[in-house]
Amino acid sequence: MAKSTSTPAPKKKPAVKALPRAKRQVPSPSQIQARKYDVVLYGASGFVGKQTVAHFAQLGHLKNAAGKPLRWALAGRSADKLAAVRAACGAGAKHADIVVADAQDAAALGQLAQDAHVVLSTAGPFALYGSELVAACVKHGTHYVDITGETPWVHGMIAQHHAAAVANGTRIIPFCGFDSVPSDLGTWLITQAMQEKYGEPCERVKACFTLQGGVNGGTLASALNFMGSDQAKMLADPFLLSPDRDRKRSSTGHQDPSGPSYDVDFKAWLGPFFMGPINTRVVRRSADLLTPARGKPMGYAKNFHYQEYLRFGGGPLAAAAATAFSAGMAASQFAMTLAPVRALAGKLAPGPGTGPSEGSMNRGSFRCELVGTSASGHAVRGRIADRGDPGNRATTKMVCEAALCLALQFDELPGGRSRGGLLTPASGLGAVLVARLRAAGMTFEVD
Numbered sequence: 001m002a003k004s005t006s007t008p009a010p011k012k013k014p015a016v017k018a019l020p021r022a023k024r025q026v027p028s029p030s031q032i033q034a035r036k037y038d039v040v041l042y043g044a045s046g047f048v049g050k051q052t053v054a055h056f057a058q059l060g061h062l063k064n065a066a067g068k069p070l071r072w073a074l075a076g077r078s079a080d081k082l083a084a085v086r087a088a089c090g091a092g093a094k095h096a097d098i099v100v101a102d103a104q105d106a107a108a109l110g111q112l113a114q115d116a117h118v119v120l121s122t123a124g125p126f127a128l129y130g131s132e133l134v135a136a137c138v139k140h141g142t143h144y145v146d147i148t149g150e151t152p153w154v155h156g157m158i159a160q161h162h163a164a165a166v167a168n169g170t171r172i173i174p175f176c177g178f179d180s181v182p183s184d185l186g187t188w189l190i191t192q193a194m195q196e197k198y199g200e201p202c203e204r205v206k207a208c209f210t211l212q213g214g215v216n217g218g219t220l221a222s223a224l225n226f227m228g229s230d231q232a233k234m235l236a237d238p239f240l241l242s243p244d245r246d247r248k249r250s251s252t253g254h255q256d257p258s259g260p261s262y263d264v265d266f267k268a269w270l271g272p273f274f275m276g277p278i279n280t281r282v283v284r285r286s287a288d289l290l291t292p293a294r295g296k297p298m299g300y301a302k303n304f305h306y307q308e309y310l311r312f313g314g315g316p317l318a319a320a321a322a323t324a325f326s327a328g329m330a331a332s333q334f335a336m337t338l339a340p341v342r343a344l345a346g347k348l349a350p351g352p353g354t355g356p357s358e359g360s361m362n363r364g365s366f367r368c369e370l371v372g373t374s375a376s377g378h379a380v381r382g383r384i385a386d387r388g389d390p391g392n393r394a395t396t397k398m399v400c401e402a403a404l405c406l407a408l409q410f411d412e413l414p415g416g417r418s419r420g421g422l423l424t425p426a427s428g429l430g431a432v433l434v435a436r437l438r439a440a441g442m443t444f445e446v447d
């Protein structure tokens, strides 16, 4: 019998080491000071962008690392629109410069990135307007935050830029809005409290949300854009953003919930949360980035499990509502896979640049309750809450404070000066962002 020959098995890729240290020194404070702006607000003419300008217009009292007033600018594709936004934001914005750079203009974005210490972007859909800007920021060592919820786009940015951002110590931190700051920082706080109080890592964390708010035209445009792309099927992968995909983890037990359930810890009926497929991927990336490749896990257990839900309340009516909502969500998710339905939704939906009224944004609110458990059965509870529309008021506060963490408190951030990469709010900003958001009026409680 002829001997079968086989080609040698391909060499196994080494497991990705969590957050290796930068090989190249990050810019010194004096080099950063030499840049023209502490923060550039890109997408400043959009619905959320205008709110970031209004937020920065109130920061006249802040000083940068050199003790000088914070230097910031509005950026986008239209000088006229940006000038109108600046004028509408009053005296606090009048010294801010205007930088014109179209999202596809690599040369203009390169100059913008060289001039900025930190870029805050609200120009979405990010799959359409974000890629060149991220590339420019990584190239020039400019730290970056945004409010995307587009996991397939971030998956692509990780593949293209994570290694370079690790090597030059640039922090690129997407998901700094309502998706996914409460889920990511809330879970991180629970894991830290478990470690401190009981000396054990958290095996599981679950979160349930209640919220009141509206939807922006820009958010619908982003959802329609990626549902219509060939990346839509990536959304189902529970570990889409995890760095160690070579380990081919089983997704069993990590799939997104699809039906109603009664939860004894929350004493409530729960249903699937429409932002769960985004937030859970971000929290799982944080767990992987913050778990050492070797040695004892701290905070997040090796087989860490995270899930989140929408809360409906305790009675029989809540059970019916959770059931009806689950069925409606499954039906609408299926409908959005059909091109004619997406085309119709695109025609009927409010367009980019629109959003809820001022009154509706002021009446909005959110509350996220979390429970973490350890292998030996210890439990830690926490909650995060704020008033105001989650996708606008809370998102603006979160992303602006995230940018200020990088611009003003860089040396206090987790991982020290050299940590870089495509990070998450927990791995890139951690306790510094919690403290800034608390100071800005957001509730962060851990029992």
Ligand SMILES: NC(=O)c1ccc[n+]([C@@H]2O[C@H](COP(=O)([O-])OP(=O)(O)OC[C@H]3O[C@@H](n4cnc5c(N)ncnc54)[C@H](OP(=O)(O)O)[C@@H]3O)[C@@H](O)[C@H]2O)c1
Binding pocket: 043, 044, 045, 046, 047, 048, 049, 076, 077, 078, 081, 101, 102, 103, 104, 122, 123, 124, 125, 126, 129, 147, 148, 149, 176, 177, 178, 179, 180, 216, 217, 218, 219, 220, 222, 223, 351, 352, 353, 354, 355, 390, 391, 392, 395
């Ligand atoms: N994480 C969260 O909780 C959260 C909450 C709200 C929104 N979002 C996301 O944030 C993004 C923005 O939302 P939004 O409601 O503010 O949307 P929007 O009002 O439509 O704003 C989009 C922005 O992108 C800019 N833009 C469009 N084409 C451009 C180009 N070629 N070059 C440069 N800039 C360009 C627009 O500039 P012009 O004004 O010149 O058109 C505008 O500033 C969306 O992706 C949305 O999904 C996330």
